[in-house]
Amino acid sequence: EVQLVESGGGLVQPGGSLRLSCAASGFTFGSYVMTWVRRAPGKGLEWVSTISNGGGRTYYADSVKGRFTMSRDNSKNTLILQMRSLRAEDTAVYYCARDGYDGSGYYADYWGQGTLVTVSS
Amino acid sequence: EIVLTQSPGTLSLSPGERATLSCRASQSVTSTSLAWYQQKPGQAPRLLIYGASSRATAIPDRFSGSGSGTDFTLTISRLEPEDFAVYYCHHYSTSTRTFGQGTKVEI
Numbered sequence: 484e485v486q487l488v489e490s491g492g493g494l495v496q497p498g499g500s501l502r503l504s505c506a507a508s509g510f511t512f513g514s515y516v517m518t519w520v521r522r523a524p525g526k527g528l529e530w531v532s533t534i535s536n537g538g539g540r541t542y543y544a545d546s547v548k549g550r551f552t553m554s555r556d557n558s559k560n561t562l563i564l565q566m567r568s569l570r571a572e573d574t575a576v577y578y579c580a581r582d583g584y585d586g587s588g589y590y591a592d593y594w595g596q597g598t599l600v601t602v603s604s
Numbered sequence: 605e606i607v608l609t610q611s612p613g614t615l616s617l618s619p620g621e622r623a624t625l626s627c628r629a630s631q632s633v634t635s636t637s638l639a640w641y642q643q644k645p646g647q648a649p650r651l652l653i654y655g656a657s658s659r660a661t662a663i664p665d666r667f668s669g670s671g672s673g674t675d676f677t678l679t680i681s682r683l684e685p686e687d688f689a690v691y692y693c694h695h696y697s698t699s700t701r702t703f704g705q706g707t708k709v710e711i
Contacts, residue, residue: 527706528692528703586655587634588637591638591649
């Protein structure tokens with residue numbers, strides 16, 4: 484069974500940093516592209532970042548580019564999202580997701596339950 | 605960047621009725637890279653449809669997706685009580701992804 488468990492969320496002041504982790508199990512982690520998606524309170528889903536299966540390529544939404552860094556440790560089946568210079572608008576539940584592939588592109592097929600990040604003074 | 609616009613914002617229906625959700629892209633979506641997700645309060649999103657029309661694993665056949673180019677549709681043929689939720693369409697490409705703003709299906 485595919486399992487994704489996020490951790491590391493919490494309350495942080497504007498301008499601060501936070502490191503989210505996602506522990507994966509139930510599949511060969513190093514074979515899959517992985518993604519972070521967030522949902523701000525009262526709003527819809529927003530794609531944040533994607534990383535290739537080997538970790539050599541990363542992609543970011545414009546809203547987080549230059550502030551967030553996505554990485555992975557395939558030996559530990561762990562996904563990381565390092566967040567810096569946090570803003571109030573980064574407040575959201577952050578989900579990690581495994582990507583499937585349909586021959587034309589990658590899409591999130593399994594999701595974790597999410598971890599809440601609150602940016603407030 | 606492709607912008608996805610979903611309509612209606614809210615759909616008020618009864619169990620047993622048919623639900624038709626629309627997703628319009630600001631420019632043509634290549635290779636039908638369009639997915640649909642369901643999200644209930646306090647839960648993670650659940651993949652329903654990928655490739656515009658392929659049902660994900662274990663998704664009941666009352667859910668179907670169709671469309672191409674700029675216009676896509678999610679149809680729920682007969683609403684079950686557990687289907688009342690928010691539905692998002694999603695475009696995926698190599699370097700960027702976008703979601704629609706969501707359609708809430710309520711009783």
